Amino acid sequence: MDFVTVDNLAEHREAAREWVDNNVRPGWAWEQYTSGTHHTPELHAQLAADGILGAGWPPAYGGSDTDPGYARAVLDAVSDAELYADGWATTNMVLRTIRNVGTEEQKERIIAAGLRGEILIALGYSEPDSGSDVAAAKTRAVRDGDEWVISGQKMFTSTAQSCSHVFVLARTNLDVPKHKGLTMFLVPTDAEGFELQPIYTLGGQRTNATFYSDVRVPDAMRIGAVDEGWRVMRVALVYERGGGGRGSAGPTLAERVATWAQSTQRTDGATYYDDPRNQERLARIAIDEEVARLLGLRVRWMNERGELPGVEGSMTKLFSSEADLRHYSELVDMLGPAGVLRPESGAAPLHGELEHHFRSTVVGTIYGGSSEIQREIIAEGRLGLPRNRPK
Ligand SMILES: Cc1cc2nc3c(=O)[nH]c(=O)nc-3n(C[C@H](O)[C@H](O)[C@H](O)COP(=O)(O)OP(=O)(O)OC[C@H]3O[C@@H](n4cnc5c(N)ncnc54)[C@H](O)[C@@H]3O)c2cc1C
Structure with missing residues (x-):
């Protein structure tokens, strides 16, 4: 693997920070924090208008000539x-x-509309009775001429409240094993029969239950072949799990907290950094962050070569999400009682970032496939161990 080729964004970092200075309004992060909606429409529109969403895509599908590195x-x-x-x-x-x-x-x-920022798509795989065993989906799609009629319920359809479509996994065939009777559809959220209800999570993020009561979609909105939905969704999952890894150019979490710890006194007069247990904590975090960065770079490198990072994506997602969970737990311990103050208290160290992520990192080990499922994928795909989940 060639780290030089994939970690070559240095020349764009300054221009990128300028883009943020010129386009990001200071209140947006707070709005996302307080609403739990991790999407800002104005930001998305500007990213589309400046060709950032379309960078690297073929012009025939609406790609822009913006430099993909930038x-x-x-x-x-x-x-x-x-x-x-x-x-x-x-x-x-x-x-x-x-x-x-x-x-x-x-x-x-569809790709062109997505790159222009005209459509936004949420993922509708999980259901009340099927999350890890997602192939057990019960939502039905029945063909009616040139249309499909979709009925059922999805759980945790995150960002659906802002989206124009949901990418829905539906059962189209009851007479074959469960993995073989599924099909994927793009369902418009303004279609008759579509409803949603908010769900607020431990991490503050808002997600949704979505309901489909005889929602009609044209066959042109079927993605992939009929009964081939399992294969289609697995491709999408590879892209989801392969999205991990840290791309930031700013200081790492360990560096930022170390700077803060060196300049902040505890009630006994020593700085947080003077305590050797805190130095050990920060060292462990720094090591984990480097491992996560390298795993993420490998995935980026594979993506750039047009490969699908299956097991590698699972390794990155598993390691990064579990390391994040450990880090914020360690750091909240380091702060003692002040560690559980929220940003709105006005007195929270590091603007309450540690308390917030202490909660939000828990859910990171669940969505996109839980840690147990990622371990099974790695055991099967990399170590050649037998599958122990039901087929
Ligand atoms: C904040 C949040 C956002 C989400 N966003 C989306 C979204 O946008 N779209 C979407 O479709 N889904 C989304 N999900 C759903 C997520 O993918 C599922 O929650 C996840 O796959 C786990 O499924 P489950 O909740 O049904 O738990 P279950 O599958 O019931 O699992 C419960 C526990 O059992 C363990 N377990 C299950 N099967 C096995 C096994 N074979 N071996 C070992 N252990 C096992 C799991 O690891 C877990 O610890 C989101 C979830 C959360 C929390």
């Missing part, structure tokens, strides 16, 4: 500004999946 550096800088772009993250996964499995007409129509 575009990635801008998205890193947006994340450094404590802003989530979850609407783009899920949309991008679906667009890449359509590029992989869609018809030429869908590539020209």
